Amino acid sequence: MTSTSTPSGQTAGLRSAYFVSDSTGITAETLGSALLANFPGIRFERHTIPFVDTAAGAQNVVADIERSARDAAPPLVFVTVKSTELLAILSRSTAVIIDLLGGHLRELEAALGSTASEQLGQFHAVGDITRYFARMRAVEYAIEHDDGQSMRALDIADVIIVAPSRCGKTPTTMYLALQYGLLVANYPLTDDDYPSDGLPATVASHADKCFGLTTTPLRLSQVRHERRPNSTYASLAQCTLELRRAEDLYRRNRVPFLNSSTKSVEEMSAVIMQSMRLRS
Template identity: 80%
Template sequence: MTADPLVDRAAGAAAPVATRAAFFVSDSTGITAETLGRALLANFPGFRFQRHTIPFVDTPAGAAHVVSDIAAAAASGLQPIVFTTIKNAAVGAVLAGAPATRIDLLGGHLTELEQTLGTTASEQLGQFHTLGDTEHYFARMRAVEYAIEHDDGQSARALDIADVIIVAPSRCGKTPTTMYLALQYGLLVANYPLTDDDFPTDALPPLVQKYAARCFGLTTTPLRLSQVRHERRPHSTYASLAQCTLELRRAEDLYRRNRVPFLNSSTKSVEEMSAVILQTLKLRS
């Protein structure tokens, strides 16, 4: 079991709010339960949640141990909330006895699909986060290898097959966005850092210029960039507000001159940025 002490707080909340336990329980990795559960909890920023992810609960005995953990949390505070992705009815029945509000994230949805497809759902565990479609799985692994090789402009090899080339000044979010697109979608993504050596110029850097149609730019705010860079190189020219302002202005001018779409990463998650890139470059299947 892994616990996440992070809390959600209402902006400007006047009074403290009691912490409530939230459990994400799955018969497989727990990724789906946690992702969907967190997405639901995010709609209630006025509450604080102590989060627990419990994967591989695939027997009634294992479920009984989880019920004990839930009961302990219930005894020390408010009634816990339990998000589950459990297929086995016997395991689900044990969890139903926990002193908590249980939200079955599969629930009636599998039944609805069974009815419309005219067949019963497979009882094999963890179908979504296992190898599953091996071709797709290995495509994602190749994409991760490609992203590592082409991180920060390290390699010019096979740039012609890149689906996306992310261009941005240092510390604007190129690498995490690259890795997310590779691992989540199996896209071949390279990224290139804009440095002082790339200016002054009206064109994109030579390494990526002929692939302009596949380029996407990132920017941020000078203050945010300065803060991030100070964590890496405190009190350096590289992290100074003046240098950050200059680099971002030059980058945005470069994007506009070369009609490279771009977005400001300062208030967006890697998931949001990736979604914008996919939509803008029409990479959604």
């Protein structure tokens, strides 16, 4: 394992950092990353685990943490979980638990054996150059593969988002690419894709990477009317038909899917990452 020198002259390897939340994990990851940015000489392997809102979920997190802790320094776990019961379960691990309601840099200094950098604005710096270039590559991939424009290199995609037009494919694709560096393609379902029971031929061989989006007919009609007012494309009848066909297609082919009508792009991304077991 490659090691790097810390600002205090000590040597540190790759340290596991978990961001655990009873919601999307965005707050835990943002605040935790802001704290970690004060230790630019230490490299971190990051894991975001959202929607830990049950005892069983918390116990699974502890098991995951314990596996990563073998023969390595104790992982750091940044927590935004409100339940005292769940916090107590998470605290049973051998990790360093940092409750972000009360966590501060002194705890990190003690855990890492390093003095926090006094340089301002670390969180907004490029930071880990490898992660930065991975995100840029992912954005380029997302642009090339947006709305089925290219089917090249689908074998290396982390996930392929499948949905009727205007269900939120593009913003979700771009968020996953820019925020997490994931290679994401998206494919629009059209009338031509429904004669058979299987997935469209373009993505059928990558069914294990597919994730579907749907919405409500009324919401889809409203969004489409903004693009093409008073068109058949935007009619409530057409939207109802397309969504019913899409959901039937997902179910027949065991493609996981979610309704995007009441969810933010952050929430949808978190659900996709959890469902597809993707890591940033």
